[in-house]
Amino acid sequence: MDSLTLVGLLLLAAIAAGLSYRLLHGRGHKVAGKQRVDLGSLGATKNGVPTNVLGKKATLLQFSTEYCGQCPGVRRQLAQLEYRLGGLSHLEVDITERIEIEPNSTSVRHQRYSC
Amino acid sequence: MSVQFIDPRGPRFGAGITSVLSLGTFAAAIGAVFNTTAAFVLMAVLLASFLWSVFSPASHPYQLIFKKLVRPRLKEPSELEDPRPPQFAQKVGLSFAILGGIGVALLSETIVAIAAAFIFLAAFLNAFFAFCLGCQMYLLLKRAGLLGK
Numbered sequence: 001m002d003s004l005t006l007v008g009l010l011l012l013a014a015i016a017a018g019l020s021y022r023l024l025h026g027r028g029h030k031v032a033g034k035q036r037v038d039l040g041s042l043g044a045t046k047n048g049v050p051t052n053v054l055g056k057k058a059t060l061l062q063f064s065t066e067y068c069g070q071c072p073g074v075r076r077q078l079a080q081l082e083y084r085l086g087g088l089s090h091l092e093v094d095i096t097e098r099i100e101i102e103p104n105s106t107s108v109r110h111q112r113y114s115c
Numbered sequence: 116m117s118v119q120f121i122d123p124r125g126p127r128f129g130a131g132i133t134s135v136l137s138l139g140t141f142a143a144a145i146g147a148v149f150n151t152t153a154a155f156v157l158m159a160v161l162l163a164s165f166l167w168s169v170f171s172p173a174s175h176p177y178q179l180i181f182k183k184l185v186r187p188r189l190k191e192p193s194e195l196e197d198p199r200p201p202q203f204a205q206k207v208g209l210s211f212a213i214l215g216g217i218g219v220a221l222l223s224e225t226i227v228a229i230a231a232a233f234i235f236l237a238a239f240l241n242a243f244f245a246f247c248l249g250c251q252m253y254l255l256l257k258r259a260g261l262l263g264k
Binding site for chain 2: 007021025066069070095
């Protein structure tokens, strides 16, 4: 293969990886079936205080880590949503030290982020 | 322990320069542009740059350029970030640059090309898509408890 083509391929691979990241990142998806979420065992907190009370209409459950860059922004947006719309409750689960909670595990994937 | 939060665009600016340099290194190493000597010199520059940013991130030339020339022209950052994940990412970059340095020592274009390709991918994604691979590694390893407190 021509070596210049190889440079182009590397560049294309990087752009493709970046675009697919952008496409898949933060995308919502539907889940089949309902599952009751146990806030107590997840260790959900509201403003830093442990809670197991769901919102009246819906619960926004945010999973964050201590160092994550987007978490504060998401936190502000969800808190604003909670403030503007009635019946919502914005809760958070800090998964920094909780390796058992995997973003892709069924227990978390099946939670409903309904609005 | 309090940590001085940083403007996330600082590391991304540095990654932009690194991605250009590493693409040049890759191209030279496989003989598309310049010659192999250029590839070895560029890889040595990359290695020096990563060493600098791991041992003294605040005094790194890229960050000085960013602070003096780029940041004053940008809007206030919407978010400051914890410097620990990007600093860990620099260490990951350094390990690939060390691999490249070994390639230079062995006069092996192949090793230099492979190291430059990995550095380019990570730096490019960070600079242009705000996706920092090393930072994600830091979060995962931290959660797995492999990095200590």
